[in-house]
């Protein structure tokens with residue numbers, strides 16, 4: 001990506017702590033919980049103990065790592081290889097599957113978070129090869145649009161590996177959704193209906209070494225908009241989470257084969273702020289490239305998101321007004337695509 005263009009420069013208050021940005025001396029904190037899912041292998045095993053751990057992590061952090069999660073490690077290696085091979089292609093080759101203003105799926109090297117450019121390139125694909133979303137963010141416009149993935153010709157096995165990984169990670173996401181429901185004292189399938197025609201997608205992130213890591217970010221601070229995110233990060237490190245208790249930036253330690261789970265806006269709204277969707281960001285460094293692969297578990301376009309009625313009462317009135325997921329999704333997508341003059345959409349805009 002060469003030199004640091006002005007578009008990448010963060011406002012002074014959002015710049016990372018320079019002594020943390022050299023990849024050799026990240027300071028890791030063990031405070032973000034790691035949850036062992038091995039007992040889920042036995043379908044008759046009581047899920048309440050794991051659900052209690054999840055409840056604690058979702059309240060205090062909105063972030064946790066899972067180990068023994070059932071996603072095959074050889075598949076993870078294969079998808080990581082395919083991801084690295086894709087980004088190794090020439091820019092010309094990658095731009096053959098470039099996203100545009102209508103179709104947000106494909107390759108993109110001008111991602112913006114909160115209107116500042118991110119130091120990274122990405123490749124996105126929907127879980128469902130064709131996915132239905134609203135045509136525009138305008139609340140009055142009821143027109144829908146069917147979007148399809150753009151697959152590169154190379155690497156030759158790329159599409160197959162991506163889709164195999166997507167199916168496995170989706171299974172894990174549904175298991176986690178069930179555990180979240182149980183952890184709230186709700187039936188395990190309480191939230192499943194929101195995902196009948198899901199808009200979930202996967203992203204490959206490539207963060208090249210950056211000449212000025214003290215000025216830019218791989219991804220600026222943000223909260224994930226959907227229900228939850230299942231993230232595979234490599235061993236380089238750089239992801240930081242804002243701690244709910246005091247807003248301190250805490251690095252998320254790379255653990256081999258673990259997956260990082262973070263609560264998105266929808267779960268924060270469904271639980272009426274009981275569970276937390278944490279702000280997070282990615283710092284870059286001068287020497288090592290980094291890859292990460294998030295799966296964004298997103299509801300159907302027609303899902304309306306509001307605090308769950310079982311979780312509200314006179315003492316705990318709803319903190320949010322209802323909003324439509326599809327409109328939120330397309331609005332957020334626009335602001336990621338290029339710099340806009342307006343603030344991008346946040347759940348705070350729906351505060352009751």
Ligand SMILES: O=C(O)CCC(=O)C(=O)O
Nearest residue numbers: 205219233239282292294
């Ligand atoms: O690369 C990472 O570790 C996190 C990326 C991220 O937060 C995102 O793509 O939403």
Ligand SMILES: [Fe+2]
Nearest residue numbers: 222223224280
């Ligand atoms: Fe994120």
